[in-house]
Amino acid sequence: MKFNKDGDWLAKRAEQEDRHFISVGGLISRIDPEWQADVSSVPNVEATKTAFVRLLQLARRERRLSLEQLAQKVDVDLGELVKIEADESFKPTPRTIHRLAEFLKLPAKKLMVLAGLLQVKDFGLQQASVRFAARSEPVEDVSPEEHAALEEYVKFLNEQ
Amino acid sequence: MRETIQIINAKTSAPVDAEIFDEVALTHFIETQAEWRPVILAAARALSQQPNQGLLIPRHFHWDWTRKEAELKLLAVKFYGLAHEGKLQGIMKVETVAHSCRLPEQQGKPLVYIDYVESAPWNIKKLMAALGQPQRFRAVGTRLFEAAVLQSQEEGFRGRLGLHSLPGSEGFYINECGMTPVGRDPHKQNLLWCEFTPEQAERYLAGE
Amino acid sequence: MNPKRTMTLNLTDQEMSVLDQLSVQKDLSKTALIRQALRLYQLVDARITRGEKLFFEDQDKQKAELMVL
Numbered sequence: 001m002k003f004n005k006d007g008d009w010l011a012k013r014a015e016q017e018d019r020h021f022i023s024v025g026g027l028i029s030r031i032d033p034e035w036q037a038d039v040s041s042v043p044n045v046e047a048t049k050t051a052f053v054r055l056l057q058l059a060r061r062e063r064r065l066s067l068e069q070l071a072q073k074v075d076v077d078l079g080e081l082v083k084i085e086a087d088e089s090f091k092p093t094p095r096t097i098h099r100l101a102e103f104l105k106l107p108a109k110k111l112m113v114l115a116g117l118l119q120v121k122d123f124g125l126q127q128a129s130v131r132f133a134a135r136s137e138p139v140e141d142v143s144p145e146e147h148a149a150l151e152e153y154v155k156f157l158n159e160q
Numbered sequence: 161m162r163e164t165i166q167i168i169n170a171k172t173s174a175p176v177d178a179e180i181f182d183e184v185a186l187t188h189f190i191e192t193q194a195e196w197r198p199v200i201l202a203a204a205r206a207l208s209q210q211p212n213q214g215l216l217i218p219r220h221f222h223w224d225w226t227r228k229e230a231e232l233k234l235l236a237v238k239f240y241g242l243a244h245e246g247k248l249q250g251i252m253k254v255e256t257v258a259h260s261c262r263l264p265e266q267q268g269k270p271l272v273y274i275d276y277v278e279s280a281p282w283n284i285k286k287l288m289a290a291l292g293q294p295q296r297f298r299a300v301g302t303r304l305f306e307a308a309v310l311q312s313q314e315e316g317f318r319g320r321l322g323l324h325s326l327p328g329s330e331g332f333y334i335n336e337c338g339m340t341p342v343g344r345d346p347h348k349q350n351l352l353w354c355e356f357t358p359e360q361a362e363r364y365l366a367g368e
Numbered sequence: 369m370n371p372k373r374t375m376t377l378n379l380t381d382q383e384m385s386v387l388d389q390l391s392v393q394k395d396l397s398k399t400a401l402i403r404q405a406l407r408l409y410q411l412v413d414a415r416i417t418r419g420e421k422l423f424f425e426d427q428d429k430q431k432a433e434l435m436v437l
Contacts, residue, residue, distance in 0.1 A: 018295075028326070236407035257404060270404060
């Protein structure tokens with residue numbers, strides 16, 4: 001087997017490994033019948049919901065809109081918009097989703113799934129959502145990377 | 161298979177020789193249970209006092225030894241050990257038949273599935289930090305992971321790899337290794353299925 | 369890796385055709401595919417010998433036992 005002999009590669013990988021745990025769930029989930037994966041404790045669980053919030057935030061900031069301005073523009077309750085961005089467990093109303101979908105020019109049904117109003121087992125959507133959420137961070141200015149991530153995600157949502 | 165590779169001495173930061181091999185015997189497992197478990201449990205206790213550590217440890221490790229012995233003989237299963245000066249530092253179990261690719265672009269194609277991978281607790285920085293003890297070796301998990309990718313290439317699977325990440329490890333596999341998070345598996349307690357395409361595997365091996 | 373020995377395989381046209389088709393589908397060489405088949409056979413056989421059963425489950429969650437080996 002051709003293992004990498006480069007010392008720099010090894011140092012970099014060691015650095016990465018030290019920042020994390022690397023356990024996998026295959027065997028572990030089979031050998032202890034009482035063991036439960038506590039997935040709820042992980043911030044990344046609702047990948048689609050996080051992606052939904054980021055999508056809104058980026059789209060709003062790209063257009064230089066405050067929450068208040070966005071609320072007025074799409075004619076939805078400001079309080080609801082605030083809750084969407086601030087509270088991960090909050091489920092917006094279908095009407096709000098439809099208005100936002102129109103504003104974002106995205107399929108309403110897709111947005112319903114992202115917001116947690118519809119349950120659909122879509123691995124591709126989950127995958128794209130996790131990637132997008134990982135590449136977009138809530139900071140003030142939309143960076144070129146975020147812009148690219150947003151464009152890619154929007155394109156993906158529109159394609160299906 | 162038995163090869164000499166380098167891991168890193170955590171104290172000196174210098175690379176040291178270690179052995180990676182696939183002739184893993186039952187005694188290796190027994191050794192890991194006797195030595196590793198108490199340290200892991202102690203560290204878990206220490207860690208559980210701190211919030212959000214993302215470490216999930218099964219409370220009991222009911223190894224079924226007769227089954228392990230039978231599995232050691234299966235062609236579809238491979239166990240890897242990594243040892244330094246004869247002492248086991250890491251262990252991994254991979255399978256080549258029970259799982260296949262789930263990413264749409266390579267759906268159904270064979271992959272190497274990492275069923276189990278563990279570095280000895282004294283090599284895990286976060287665990288040792290919780291116990292206030294020094295880390296011994298670094299990059300042990302990396303070498304085992306690398307072996308799985310290389311096996312996939314040697315098998316003709318072109319580097320395709322799959323695993324169910326535990327919640328605390330998702331960041332490692334997605335961000336550091338560059339695997340694609342495909343989705344949560346309802347048949348596996350909603351653990352995240354992560355997968356390598358041939359290109360991602362190449363990038364990992366090359367260091368990108 | 370382990371030292372290997374060579375074997376000649378005599379297959380019918382139909383068998384060869386299936387082998388070709390699966391190779392392409394799985395992006396595997398014919399040798400690798402046969403190797404996978406052997407592994408799968410051994411794994412299934414080991415479990416059935418232990419007394420376990422192998423089932424297929426259809427979309428409606430109906431189980432049908434696979435009679436094998």
